[in-house]
Amino acid sequence: MDKTESQVMAEREHPGSGGKYVFALIALLCLTALTFGLHYVTVGELGMIVALTIAAVKVTIVGLVFMELRRSMVATRTVAAVAVVFVVLLCLGVFADVGFR
Amino acid sequence: MNEFMRRLLMLPPQASTMARSIDYLHYFVIITTMIGAAGVAALTLYFIVRYREGAGRGTNPPPDLRPHHARGGVSLWFELSVFGGLLALFVTWWVIGFSQFVRIWEPPPDSMTIYVVGKQWMWSFAYPHGGGSVGVLYVPAGRPVKLLMTSRDVIHSFYVPDFRLKADVVPGRTTQLWFEANQPGRHRIFCAEMCGPGHSEMRAEVVALPDADYERTIQGLAPAQISGPVQGLAIPFEADPPEPLSLAAMGQRVAAEAGCFRCHTVDGTPHIGPTWAGLYEATIPLQDGTQVVADDAYLTRSMMDPAAELHRGFLAVMPSYQGLLTAPQIGAIVQYIHVLGDVSRYPGEAPLPAPVRGTVPLVNPLEGTAPGEPRAAGPRAARPNPTGATP
């Protein structure tokens, strides 16, 4: 759904209020505090998995709000998703080897 | 048929039990490959000749005005059946291939272990009977042999074409490989992983001997080469002991000189380090709450990096022996702990019934020696006979 020229100019004329940025900042800071707090409670591998999932949530917030993925085109969103998928793919392939050796 | 195909494809003789079944899969795969490729090429040639443009007409062919759908192409069903068939063929290759692969990689329980060390441009072997050899691997024909391999410097690859077997030899780790030679014979060993200018000269030979004179040859071997003084740990060895000690007895001597007995006991009495009595193949709790089976690999790893998988309840005071002990020495100590596996862990209890194959009655080093006084060579009287060998 490529945007027509008029849509691009319209978006620039009256961009939304800055509220969503402030809201995203607060959400990120809370999640950071949550991870920090959990780190004393959880033990070993479980702690690692919990911390990384929260980190993934934070990165999605940064991506959607700050990097405006929500408003970008399908192609841009696919690039972001594909890059992340291939990072995970490499880690899985390596883990499947070292973990079961 | 097998001989004809083997000679046609120039495959080396099938000298191990697995070689023949691998070669059968080889013939099946190569034949289908040839048929597929030739078929496609023939079909292409046929179409080119059949539908070639009329001879001699101008370079710009007249427009073909036939309607779109009448333009050839094949039905969907035909296409699906071709690719379904192809996929099924590839998956069958995988099923047969992977099942053979698992059989190649799982050594049978009763196989004899030989330690292999790859070093820049030579292969050296240490036998459980204490003997050692460089460049020649003596194996009994008709019995499974497991090779525990490591490298002293870079990655090599132990490759015996006649057995259709290859396994990379990685430094810092022990990789394993097993085979069973069909009948006596000599087979070439290559190094198959680029390891420097001498890569192509890093060759050796497997000599498969009949069982009878296998023992005789092994006894005649010089002791496993503890090649050169171990850096940093001057181990006062006699020039050469009168007759080769068994690997376990050698392990006992190396452990004594390396100072293992300062922290580890062999009769179950608690001490600074975990006792070696009954340790082999026991599941031991680790510091981080998990458990591990104390097999060859774990024992070797914890000699190299003791803190990595620490036995729960003990302090991490053991130094790393990485680079201080050579692979044959490590193999010897592991074999010694293996033999100690039968000693009961709780002193005072009645000792376990003598194991079936009469393992060596080993002298407890702590008994006859005052602490710090170097141990004399093993007593002559209880000359250790090779474990597991039936004279």
Added chain:
Amino acid sequence: MTSYLTETTGIKSWLLTKDHKRIGLLFMIATALALMLGGVFALLIRFELVSPGPDFLDGLTYNQMFTHHGVVMVFLFMVPVIPTVFGNFFLPMMLGAPDVAFPRLNLASFYVYCAGAAIVLAALWFGGIDTGWTFYTPYSATSPTSVATAAFGVFVVGVSSILTGLNFIVTVHTLRAKNLRWLEMPLFVWAIYATAIIQVIATPVLGMSLLLVALDHAWGLGIFDPSMGGDPVLFQHLFWFYSHPAVYIMILPAMGVVSEVVCTFSHNRPSSYRAIAFSSLGIAFIGFLTWGHHMFVAGMSVVDVGVFGILSMMVAIFSAIKVFTWTITLKHGRIRFTTPMLYFFGFMFLFVFGGMTGVAVATSSLDVHWTDTYFVVAHFHFIMVGGTLTMYLAAIHYWFPKMFGRMYPERWGLIGAAGVILGFIFTFTPQFLLGNAGMPRRYWTYPPDYQWLNVASTAGATILALGLLVTLGYLIWALFKGPKAERNPWGSRGYEWLAPTPPPVHNFEAPLEITRGPYDYHLPET
């Protein structure tokens, strides 16, 4: 409209050009030189192997020869050639666009390639490298040769590959002509698009692994060093995560050329456009899941061997779909047997046989015997030379009139092609048998009973070299003396043939209006 060749003259106009066609020609010269240099190393190897014992090269120099052959051929010729030469020249024209999306970035990509190539060649000249093009640690970390410089040079060439890939993806997304929908783009564009995706995603991982090797070799910061508890097999994981998709970077553009050549010379639309287009994407994405089949005996866990084995079987299906579709495209066509079609016929046999032996090697138990022997050497040469080199030559001949405005001599073309294909078969079939017999790869000296196969292979190599020299000869002759070519000598319906020959700077007189598909041979040519 004056041709892009004569629009502006002088060295500066060529070296600072932002015209995608001229950048394509600059890349053509650079990659052709790399091909010749790689060929020289190949011949040195073949002549050394004529006799079992050492001949005129000692052990270290021989190891340097096959390493230089590998590095120059893979990183300086095979990976960049078809995308940077024919992708640069024809992608915009096939989309009906005046140029690529970022012209300055395109020129930067050429100069980054030249910088990387200069660093690599400097490393080869001062001290050479003898670790094999795969740079396996710990030997690459401890080798006395200049590994660090070469690894950094390959990293820089990788950056150039990323820039080109990025440029092409954006071009396909944003510069398609008016009402040129995705499923009406020529199949060559699909192939270059899929290759660009792999280039952008896979090359950074190679960059990182080679940087780690360079750091280890230069300053002992070894993360793979076994004496520090590191695991050399992990380097192989990172290296092959790039290097297997890299072989698809090499073959996908060649498949794009095949689709164009087959449709034009059989005067027929592809029997199933979607099958070829989507299997290009399929190869690009599934190609990332199969890297483990290079490491079946490297000490990987048995679980991983099983997983990578079955995935490797899947990716072969997409190549099979393409081959099948090309063969059926010939049906009901009106085929003109020109030099590109002879190369196509060579491709069909060599690529299919090479590809099927690839699937054979991915069968885990057979791989234990075959890996690291000459069987694998023969397999990947069948795909690289039999697949990509033949299609590189076919593309030169197919687009020669459009690029230079002159025709090549057909008779000499067929002789050159026959020489290349026969020479190739005669060189590498003996190597399949050498691999079966168990001769490991990268061997300077070998047991005498392998000698006659090596001699046969060397004889074949000379025929292949002669075939290539003949081709070079008559192409240079045709460049200046060839007869003038008309706008569309092959009667092709591709969009690039709508532009005048040789095309002006911005490809088309007026912005292109797409009125018919790229393969509508049932309509009279406009």
Added chain:
Amino acid sequence: MTDHGHQGPAPRVAIQFQDLAKQEHAAHFGMWLFLGSELLLFAGLFGLYTAYRTRYATAFAEAVHHNALWIGTTNVVILIVSSFTVAWAVHSLRRDRRRTTLWSLAITMLLGLLFLVFKGIEYGIHFRDGVFPGHYYAYQEMPGHGAQLFFTLYYFMTGLHALHMIGGLAAIGWVAARVARGKTTAAYPIPLELGALYWHLVDSIWIFLWPMFYLTTG
């Protein structure tokens, strides 16, 4: 296109693009592809971290103690706030408030520098204790390969991230100069948007590095 008075000249559409929307989409799409390749540059190191964490689990969990938790946590807060300020700069440039844009960019660069300062302090602590990468590792309290590999990997990942941080600072600085000179305006905000995207990527990578190297104690 209606001109917006003081918003500066309308952007020029390059010859190869059919219209402004396609040109801007090309810019954003190209930048995201570049960010994808940067992320995959780190993928190799994330893979190594997975492998070595699986193999030396206890040593990694223990070696985390030596990393100063307060530095790591402050840095993560710094980068999140700097992400907000750079996003605010983009937002205010679109509303054509040049002063707020310049202030936000200044704060972003200040926070970036602060991050590097803290990173320098932490490296100083490590060097003082003898924690060096590779063969130079000489930290007495944690002998053994696990810790040595942990800190070598730590230096590689945080070092590469610091290099990207320096690159991000340079990019924001260059864009701030263009905004100050009026070349990047409300009508043509592309350079600032691309600079902000790069900054957000550098922040996202640190959001992952923080738990990996500072938090997961056993």
